[in-house]
Every structure is written in C-alpha cells, then in structure tokens.
Amino acid sequence: MNIFAKKQPDTPKSQAELIYDAFQRKERQFRGNVALSWIFLLLFLVFLFSGQELTIGGITFSTIKIDRTFIGENMVFIAGGLAETIKISLLSITLATILALLAALGRLSTVPPIYALSTFYVSLIRGTPLYLQIFFFFLALPQLGIVLPGLWAGVIALGLNYGAYMSEIFRAGLSSVGKGQREAAMAIGMTPGQTMLRIVLPQALRFAIPPTGNEFIAMTKDSALVAATGFVHELMWRATKVGRAQFHNLEALIMAAIFYWVMTLLLTAIQSRVENRLSKGDR
Amino acid sequence: MVPIVNISNLDKYFGRLHVLKNISLDVAPREVVCIIGRSGSGKSTLLRCINFLEEPSAGVIEVDGVKVEGGEKGREHRQLVHDIRLKTGMVFQEFNLFPHMSVLDNVIEGPVTVKGMDRTKARELGEMNLDRVGMLFKKDEYPNRLSGGQKQRVAIARALTMEPRVMLFDEPTSALDPELIGEVLNVMKKVAQEGMTMLVVTHEMGFAREVADRVLVMADGEIIEDRTPTDLFASPKDPRTQALIDRYRSGGG
Numbered sequence: 001m002n003i004f005a006k007k008q009p010d011t012p013k014s015q016a017e018l019i020y021d022a023f024q025r026k027e028r029q030f031r032g033n034v035a036l037s038w039i040f041l042l043l044f045l046v047f048l049f050s051g052q053e054l055t056i057g058g059i060t061f062s063t064i065k066i067d068r069t070f071i072g073e074n075m076v077f078i079a080g081g082l083a084e085t086i087k088i089s090l091l092s093i094t095l096a097t098i099l100a101l102l103a104a105l106g107r108l109s110t111v112p113p114i115y116a117l118s119t120f121y122v123s124l125i126r127g128t129p130l131y132l133q134i135f136f137f138f139l140a141l142p143q144l145g146i147v148l149p150g151l152w153a154g155v156i157a158l159g160l161n162y163g164a165y166m167s168e169i170f171r172a173g174l175s176s177v178g179k180g181q182r183e184a185a186m187a188i189g190m191t192p193g194q195t196m197l198r199i200v201l202p203q204a205l206r207f208a209i210p211p212t213g214n215e216f217i218a219m220t221k222d223s224a225l226v227a228a229t230g231f232v233h234e235l236m237w238r239a240t241k242v243g244r245a246q247f248h249n250l251e252a253l254i255m256a257a258i259f260y261w262v263m264t265l266l267l268t269a270i271q272s273r274v275e276n277r278l279s280k281g282d283r
Numbered sequence: 284m285v286p287i288v289n290i291s292n293l294d295k296y297f298g299r300l301h302v303l304k305n306i307s308l309d310v311a312p313r314e315v316v317c318i319i320g321r322s323g324s325g326k327s328t329l330l331r332c333i334n335f336l337e338e339p340s341a342g343v344i345e346v347d348g349v350k351v352e353g354g355e356k357g358r359e360h361r362q363l364v365h366d367i368r369l370k371t372g373m374v375f376q377e378f379n380l381f382p383h384m385s386v387l388d389n390v391i392e393g394p395v396t397v398k399g400m401d402r403t404k405a406r407e408l409g410e411m412n413l414d415r416v417g418m419l420f421k422k423d424e425y426p427n428r429l430s431g432g433q434k435q436r437v438a439i440a441r442a443l444t445m446e447p448r449v450m451l452f453d454e455p456t457s458a459l460d461p462e463l464i465g466e467v468l469n470v471m472k473k474v475a476q477e478g479m480t481m482l483v484v485t486h487e488m489g490f491a492r493e494v495a496d497r498v499l500v501m502a503d504g505e506i507i508e509d510r511t512p513t514d515l516f517a518s519p520k521d522p523r524t525q526a527l528i529d530r531y532r533s534g535g536g
Contacts, residue, residue: 183336184379184438188393188445189368198396202383 049254070248071255077242078255081235082263088151088234089220092158096219097212099163104170118167125164131225133157138229150231154223162219169211173204206278213271217264224260235259287312287480288333288449293342293353295328295504302328304504306342310449315481317491317512319527320501326484329501330451333482334371335364346370347448369397372442376454378434380426386413386437387422393445405444412440416470432463436470443474450474452483488531492516500524 013021051065099121106118125133137153148156177200185195224236235256243252286309295303302325310316318326331337332353333344339353347370351363381389390409394400400408413419416436426434435455442450452471456464468490475481475494485491491498492512500508500521507521519525 178379180375180377180379181381184373184375184381186336187334187368187371187373187375188441189365189397190393191365194396198392199381206383 064250066251066254067248070246070251074242074252075255078235078238078252079259081233081238082259084151084232084234085220085223085236085263088154088158088223088226088232089216091155092162092223093212093216093219095155095159096162096166096215099159100166100170103163103167104174107167107171108174122164122167125161130157130161130222131228133161134225134228138231150226150229153229154226154232158219158223158226162215166212166215169208169215170204173206173208174200176207177203209278210271210275213267213274217267217271220263220267221260224256284311286310287347288482289343289345290329290333291343291345293329293332293344294340295325295332295337295353296340302504303332303339306504306506308499308506308509310480310482312448312480313478314496315475315483315494316497316499317495318482318484318499318501319486319488319491321527324501325504326499326501327453330453330482330484333449333451334368334373336373369445370448371451372445372447372449373451374435374438374442374453374455376457378426378431378438378458380434380438380441382426385423385425386418386429389426389437390441390444393441397445409440409444412443413437415443415473416440417466430463431459432466435459435467439467439470439474449480449482452481452485454484454486456485456487486531488516488528500527 047063049064049066051063053060053062055061103118103121106114109115109118134154134157137148137157138150141148141153181199181203182195185199190198223234226232227234227237227240230237239252239256240249243249288308288310290306290308293303293306293308294301306329318329320326328337332339333346335344335351342353344351344353344367346367349363349366349370351360351367380386381392384392387406387409390413391400391402391405394405394408395402410419410422413422416439418433418436418440421429421433421437426437429437439450439455455471456467459467464487468487471481471483471490472494483490483495495512497509498512498515499506500515500519500523502521502523508515508519508524515524516528519528
C-alpha cells in the first residue's frame with residue numbers, strides 16, 4: 001500500500017472546474033516562462049558587460065569590459081543624486097498637479113478670458129521643447145535680472161510642462177462625471193462650489209490618479225534633463241561629472257541607468273497597487 | 284385649500300422649440316398627481332422646471348410660499364431657487380446616487396453639507412429614512428453593490444432626508460428591470476400614504492390608477508386632461524388620451 005498516495009477528493013470535479021483549472025494552469029505556465037525569459041535576458045546583459053573572453057572554434061570573442069574599481073569608487077557619489085532626483089520629481093509633480101487641475105477647470109469655464117488663459121498655456125507649453133523650457137528658466141531669466149536657483153528653475157519648468165500635458169487627464173476626469181451627478185447635487189440644494197468640491201472632484205480625481213502615476217514615473221526620468229543646467233546635483237549630473245572627468249562614461253551611465261530603472265520598477269509596482277485598490281469596490 | 288404648488292403661465296423654450304405652452308397648475312397639500320404622456324410631450328420638463336433644474340423661460344413657480352419668477356438672473360434669484368430646492372425632493376430615472384459615498388453618506392450629504400446639520404443628528408435622521416424605504420440593512424454598502432430597485436429606494440430616502448414639502452419623481456421606474464419595479468412603487472405608495480405631496484411623471488398606469496388623486500395627461504407642451512384616475516380611465520375625452528391608454532393596455536411601453 002502506498003501511504004504517500006494523494007487522498008482522492010470525495011466528489012469528482014465538474015467539467016467547468018476542470019476547464020477552469022486547465023485555463024489557470026496555462027496562465028501560470030505562461031507567466032512562469034515569461035519570468036524565466038526575463039531572468040535569462042538579464043543574465044545575458046550582465047554577461048555582455050562581464051569582460052569575459054571565450055574561444056569558440058578557434059575564434060576568440062570578448063565581451064565588454066567595464067572598470068569595477070571605478071564603479072566601486074564612485075558608487076556613493078552617484079547614489080547621492082537619488083535624493084535630489086526624488087526631490088525634484090516630487091516638487092514638480094505637486095506643481096504640475098495644481099496647474100493641471102486649474103487648467104482643466106479653466107477649460108470648462110464659460111468665461112472667455114479664463115478659457116483662453118487655459119488653452120493658451122497648454123498650447124504654448126506643448127508647442128515648445130521641455131529642454132528649451134528648462135534652459136529658459138535657468139539661462140534666459142537671469143538676463144532679466146531674475147536668478148532662480150537651479151533646482152527651482154528645473155522644478156518650475158518640469159511643473160509647467162507636465163501641468164500642461166496632465167490638464168488633459170484632469171479634463172477627461174472631470175467630464176467623466178455625468179450630468180446626473182451635478183443635477184442630483186443641485187436638487188438637494190448644493191451650491192455649484194459644493195457640487196464641484198464634494199461630488200465632481202472626488203470622482204474626477206479617482207479617475208485621474210492612475211494616469212497621474214504614469215506621468216510621475218515619466219517625470220522622474222525627465223528630471224535628468226535638469227542636469228543640463230549644471231547646478232542640480234541629481235543622478236544624471238553626477239554620472240556625467242565623474243564619467244567625463246575620468247573618461248569612464250560607459251560605467252557612469254550604466255550606473256545611472258540602473259538607478260533610474262530600479263526606481264521606475266519600484267514606482268510602477270506602487271502604482272499598480274494603488275490602481276488595484278482604487279478599482280476595487282466602490283465604483 | 285391653499286395650494287402648496289402653484290404654477291402659473293409657465294413657458295419653456297429649448298432654442299426655438301416651444302416645449303411648455305402657458306401651463307398653469309395647482310397642487311394641494313398631500314395630493315398625489317401623476318403626469319402621463321408620450322415622450323416629448325413636455326412632462327419631464329414641467330417637473331424639472333418646478334425645482335429649476337430647467338430654468339423656465341417665463342412664468343411663476345411657487346412652492347410652499349417661495350415664489351420664483353422664471354427667466355430672471357442675479358443673486359436674489361439664485362437664493363430663491365436655492366430655497367425652492369430645499370422645499371422639493373427629487374428622484375431621477377437614473378437614480379444618480381453618488382458612487383464614491385456609502386449609502387448612509389449619500390443620504391446625509393444634503394443635511395450635513397447644505398443645512399449644516401450635526402453629523403450624529405443627520406445620521407439618526409438618515410437611518411430613519413433608510414428604514415422607511417427598507418434599505419437600512421445596506422447603509423454601509425456602496426451604490427455599485429445594490430440592485431436598481433435598491434438604488435432607487437436609497438435615492439428616495441436621500442430626497443426624504445432633506446425633509447421636503449413636495450416630492451418630484453421623474454420616471455422613477457423607467458430604468459428598472461420589470462421585476463424590480465414593484466418594490467419602488469410600494470415605497471412610493473407608502474410615502475404617499477404618509478401624507479407627502481407628490482408629483483410623479485410615470486408610465487405606470489396601475490400606480491396612477493391606484494395611488495393618484497389626479498392624473499394629468501400632457502401632449503405637445505400642454506395639459507390636455509386633468510381628472511381623477513377613475514374618470515380618466517373610464518372615459519378619456521381626448522383621442523390622444525385614448526390612444527395612450529390603449530397603448531398601455533396592450534402592453535406597449
């Protein structure tokens with residue numbers, strides 16, 4: 001007698017359960033294979049930069065050699081830019097969110113100058129490069145006697161730029177709230193202000209949070225452009241500084257790339273969690 | 284008896300379309316008035332003009348002593364419209380519950396935000412009204428977890444919690460699956476029996492016959508009949524009324 005034999009369930013599975021099980025097995029298998037392939041690709045990348053030499057059939061191949069001592073020596077310096085990168089991103093997304101909300105509300109306004117101001121802002125910002133805008137606040141304004149610290153020039157430029165793009169998200173959020181909601185609020189005697197604040201905005205914001213997360217992730221990467229001003233010591237600035245000085249740009253940029261990538265992965269994970277929570281229940 | 288709702292010489296235009304033509308109507312306290320008519324006859328617009336969800340083009344609306352002229356603008360007018368909305372509760376075809384609030388929060392939103400009522404007191408009042416419509420057991424649920432009939436009952440409780448003098452129902456059962464209509468009509472019947480003044484735009488002839496004190500028939504922006512349901516259904520005067528009744532008899536929507 002085999003004492004390790006699995007105990008048989010009392011009732012055999014129905015056909016629906018069997019089909020469902022098979023479907024789930026397939027799903028699991030697919031995800032497992034994708035994960036394995038990812039690991040393989042990652043290992044391949046590591047191998048590509050490992051500096052190994054191997055001889056196949058008399059021909060010697062060598063992979064890219066990177067200077068490990070340089071990495072060890074400059075790790076702390078480059079990692080020191082993380083805090084600055086996160087700081088710029090957080091400040092900019094805050095400014096962008098406020099501007100986007102104002103621009104979206106302006107876009108819904110029936111007062112011509114307000115509507116015009118909103119569309120003018122969005123058109124001007126979307127019609128010019130972000131890189132130019134950063135330089136404008138950092139290099140052009142001093143000519144008028146306005147000297148902004150590098151960090152603030154960057155934050156204002158990024159905030160203005162993302163605010164213009166994000167205003168579309170907020171506008172979509174506001175118009176996703178049906179007319180019936182406003183009418184129901186008005187019927188119980190709420191003022192237009194109360195209706196906006198208590199009924200429309202909460203629903204619009206819930207709609208806008210996931211895409212705002214995407215913008216935030218994009219912004220952490222675009223914050224690298226601020227390095228061009230030369231006065232904000234964030235990741236990209238630090239990487240190019242040590243890279244150029246010691247002609248080790250390859251190593252320095254790889255290090256910065258890894259930092260950005262890991263940051264993006266973490267933020268994406270956080271975002272999908274927030275999204276899951278929002279989509280659950282009370283919709 | 285002094286009417287609680289008095290509409291005189293009400294006109295409403297949508298652009299060039301004349302949807303309400305010089306309508307005058309009195310409703311006595313505790314009276315239940317059903318308004319029937321084909322779609323496009325102006326019955327919903329009439330109801331929505333009473334609480335100014337539609338601004339009347341001309342005419343006067345008076346509800347429980349608050350008298351508002353249509354077609355006006357300005358601060359004073361807005362205040363009067365606000366006052367008239369506090370006198371009236373409205374129930375919509377599409378329920379329009381606030382999806383981001385629990386059932387109880389939906390019901391107490393008005394008293395707390397509009398009337399500045401203390402939350403504890405509002406909650407007591409809200410729970411009492413949820414109980415009235417048989418929805419107290421779902422007070423902590425969110426609207427998306429309710430059936431259509433349950434949503435509409437909560438919407439009725441939300442309107443009642445504002446303690447209005449007049450309830451306006453705009454096709455309250457038209458968006459419901461047939462098997463859910465009964466529970467909503469029962470609640471409405473109960474509210475009527477408790478003495479609420481009600482104006483009900485509806486296609487439910489059974490309800491009109493059983494609960495209404497008067498039935499108005501609207502066609503082309505005018506009230507073509509205004510009689511007790513017994514009279515109306517026994518001997519419709521206007522051929523358009525006859526056609527309407529026949530259509531419902533034969534089971535058409």
